[in-house]
Amino acid sequence: MFTPCPTERSQAMADRVEAFVRDVVIPYERDPRAGAHGPEAGLVAELRAKAVAAGVLTPQLLPDGGHMTHLETAAILKRAGLSPLGPVATNTMAPDEGNIFLLGKVATPAQKRRFLDKLITGQARSAFYMTEPASEGGAGSDPSMLATTARRDGADWVLDGRKMFITGAQGAEVGIVMARTGQGEQAKATMFLVDLPDPAIRVERVLDTIDSSMPGGHSLIVIDGLRVPADQILGEVDEGFRYAQLRLAPARLSHCMRWFGAVVRAQEISTAYATTRKAFGKLLVDHEGVGFMLADNLIELQQAALMIDWCAGVLDAGATGSVESSMTKVAVSEALFRIADRCVQIMGGMGVSRDTVVEQVFRELRAFRIYDGPTEVHKWSLAKKIKRDALAGASHG
Incomplete structure (x- = not known):
């Protein structure tokens, strides 16, 4: 389900992050310290200590302090997102990931030593x-x-x-x-x-x-x-508004990366359920209503993955990516929510229980349609650009 990694270094890190999340992080999902207002400090510290030991803390940064490309980062953060706790453990969760990026671009050397260094090491939020x-x-x-x-x-x-x-x-x-x-x-x-x-x-x-x-x-x-x-x-x-724009497009996109991984996991869980649970004499997956939902999910996951990678490539080419990130945020957040909703539906009562992480993924994706700009605000902004470009083209005609 994950698109190929663009470089050997991103492939190696993505594989390590995925193994860490699946083997180490996922068992913590039932930990009571996960909390209604986010994971508690003790759990965050415990997970990050294990990430340090596994060599996957702040994995988007290079040993020299530089940042991997956005396309490389996408490959890694998609896998970190396989559990809602994955980005917390690997220090790639919002808002820290976006703040690390912004400080790396704008802060003075003294400010980096005072404020950035402890964010990179995961010692502070x-x-x-x-x-x-x-x-x-x-x-x-x-x-x-x-x-x-x-x-x-x-x-x-x-x-x-x-x-x-x-x-x-x-x-x-x-x-x-x-x-x-x-x-x-x-x-x-x-x-x-x-x-x-x-x-x-x-x-x-x-x-x-x-x-x-x-x-x-x-x-x-x-x-x-x-x-x-x-x-x-x-x-x-x-210059605050200009710096906010510098932070905004990559931050929007990294949200898409992380929640993509979470929805991949929800698809895995609902697929396992549909291929083992029987009703009316056959497996759920053999009922067209269920099988088609899984097929729709597969199609939309691939579309979302490609949209994320396209926008990452635009940013890597040096563009601000404000338009492209708006398009991607709308397309990906709406698609991922539809997928998560289908996963809940496929699993029936189990889908609305907290016996699996699918219920949480659904809730998180509902919120994602609002934060970093509601879908309607992004569409309004895109519509203004369409009008502006059309009128400019007409005046040149």
Whole structure:
């Protein structure tokens, strides 16, 4: 089901990651420490210690600190995703994987030593503070609505605001905070690096959400008089939106990679069920309604795999990939959800129980259709581009 690895080094690492997830990680899926708000710190540490021993921690990074290509990363993260705990164990889970990528591209050498190194080694987790409460008119899918402010105070900046659905904030040690710098409609945004915990950043509550795979869950945050020295600005002042775009396309795509692996696993489990369970005198798979669902799953998995690899190739060619990643996020998230839904249906009562991981995969995929941009927002953005290109073409005709 996995497409061929593009290089020998990615093939070798992908094989090691898959073996680790299947042999070591999957038995932990019934561990009570998996938690309703994501795996607890003790479980994360235990899994990552085993990943270190297996040589598969942060596997997308090269020994010299460089990053494998996006296509190579796809081959590896698809296999890490075979269990919802796989990305946690291998240190390829969101938001850390995306934050590691961003810091590697933008952070200064001093910032890398202080903030990035401990993320790479899996000793710390991070959070990306951008989304804000909709009830207060803050930024969600439209980052231009950013309401959190940053004002200069001597050599420092002081940040105030509220953030919502901040993944991993509970227990994180590194924060990247997006805040508005300047006034008016043309106000810019800046990214600030912060050590956590900080008394000026308070977790008001961890939200109860449909998904449960990400350590720390998703939190409502209050930022009250957070003082940040100027040397903790990530990149340049007023360039936060540009850096967010640098992070966004690869982060969208890595979500697709990880959940692809999870759905491959759900397909394996539902196939095993359908080829051993009998009803009305024959195996479930021999009933056309079930066999056709498995066939549809196989077709859509192959399509999703190819879409992921196509987008990865676009990014590797040096493009920003904003359009391609939007297309891929929509196509893959919707397809994977349909596949997970069919897997639940095939398994009947077992599909809605927590006796297998299929139920969790279904829940996680439902959430994936919303985070990193709901399907409808991506389609709206693509429709605007279609109109813009069509009008530009007409004017040249």
